[in-house]
Amino acid sequence: MRKKVTVVGAGNVGASCALRIADKELADVVLVDIVEGVPQGKGLDMLESGPVQGYDVSIVGTNGYEATANSDVVVITAGFPRKPGMSRDDLLLANYDIVSNAAKQAAAYSPNAVLVVVTNPLDAMCWTAFKVSGFPKQRVVGMAGILDTARFRTFIAEELGVSVESVTALVMGGHGDTMVPLVRLASVSGIPLAELLDQATIDRLVQRTRDGGAEIVKYLKTGSAYYAPSASAVEMVESVIKDKKKVLPCSAYLEGEYGFTGVFAGVPVTLGAAGIEKIYEVKLSQAEQSMLAKSAASVEELIDILKRKMAS
Numbered sequence: 332m333r334k335k336v337t338v339v340g341a342g343n344v345g346a347s348c349a350l351r352i353a354d355k356e357l358a359d360v361v362l363v364d365i366v367e368g369v370p371q372g373k374g375l376d377m378l379e380s381g382p383v384q385g386y387d388v389s390i391v392g393t394n395g396y397e398a399t400a401n402s403d404v405v406v407i408t409a410g411f412p413r414k415p416g417m418s419r420d421d422l423l424l425a426n427y428d429i430v431s432n433a434a435k436q437a438a439a440y441s442p443n444a445v446l447v448v449v450t451n452p453l454d455a456m457c458w459t460a461f462k463v464s465g466f467p468k469q470r471v472v473g474m475a476g477i478l479d480t481a482r483f484r485t486f487i488a489e490e491l492g493v494s495v496e497s498v499t500a501l502v503m504g505g506h507g508d509t510m511v512p513l514v515r516l517a518s519v520s521g522i523p524l525a526e527l528l529d530q531a532t533i534d535r536l537v538q539r540t541r542d543g544g545a546e547i548v549k550y551l552k553t554g555s556a557y558y559a560p561s562a563s564a565v566e567m568v569e570s571v572i573k574d575k576k577k578v579l580p581c582s583a584y585l586e587g588e589y590g591f592t593g594v595f596a597g598v599p600v601t602l603g604a605a606g607i608e609k610i611y612e613v614k615l616s617q618a619e620q621s622m623l624a625k626s627a628a629s630v631e632e633l634i635d636i637l638k639r640k641m642a643s
């Protein structure tokens with residue numbers, strides 16, 4: 332049977348995800364958006380690039396969820412992007428309504444899907460999708476760590492003048508200003524970063540990573556990044572669809588891991604057909620653990636606001 336991926340939100344991130352999925356021939360794609368005509372038009376346009384690009388998948392755009400039935404993966408990108416001066420957290424309440432609606436409908440039509448959440452503020456939106464879908468925690472996973480890590484790797488490679496493919500790194504924690512780039516674990520073909528760059532340079536690259544999203548927003552002015560975010564989300568889709576079991580930093584629901592409970596945060600996981608198949612508990616130094624605690628606490632604050640909203 333052919334695989335099927337639904338992408339909710341046919342804006343910059345969603346449309347880029349759909350195109351990348353088609354380009355990689357991972358699955359048939361259903362693109363959903365509330366704006367009439369936009370998912371239909373973009374979907375048809377993508378379908379018509381198949382003969383040229385050489386991909387052979389079906390791409391359908393729609394305003395409802397019927398056509399999404401029995402998707403293997405649902406990627407949720409619907410929601411408002413940031414504008415200059417806004418933090419991801421400023422999007423909380425507006426995107427809560429959008430993501431709860433999308434997750435509820437998608438879950439009803441595809442009860443066995445893996446939900447990949449992209450909408451910001453990411454970790455709080457994962458929690459929202461987890462609560463409203465009623466899905467097991469393994470099947471709700473957020474895209475953040477791959478993007479933050481990709482930014483860190485890009486800046487390291489650029490600084491050293493080496494291939495990005497030789498740079499490995501890991502960024503954990505919430506997808507916000509308090510994210511935790513683990514410098515100790517960054518390396519270039521196994522050579523620790525600290526042996527290649529001085530502390531001031533490393534600090535500068537860490538800060539640029541933390542501000543990576545804002546740097547793009549500042550350039551674009553009317554929206555936020557979408558090429559690297561869609562590439563990152565599609566790496567997750569591919570790992571699930573092909574059951575690759577890649578080990579990737581993703582936002583996962585924690586129940587005791589790293590000492591946190593009831594919160595989503597970025598941690599390394601194995602991602603396969605069943606969703607999150609394992610969460611890795613990296614041994615952290617005291618300083619790293621306290622940075623992670625600060626990051627988890629900032630996600631908790633947002634979740635508390637949502638809990639109060641749900642109760643009212």
Ligand code: APR
Pocket residue numbers: 339340341342343344345363364365366369408409410411412413422426429432433449450451452554555556557560
């Ligand atoms: N259901 C489906 N689609 C919706 C809904 C909804 N309830 N509400 C809004 N949308 C659609 C919009 O019509 C728009 O096409 O979501 C799309 C969002 O697209 P963009 O405005 O281009 O935003 P984008 O850059 O794609 O970012 C989307 O991803 O990275 C995050 O922070 C980013 O939260 C933002 C999200």
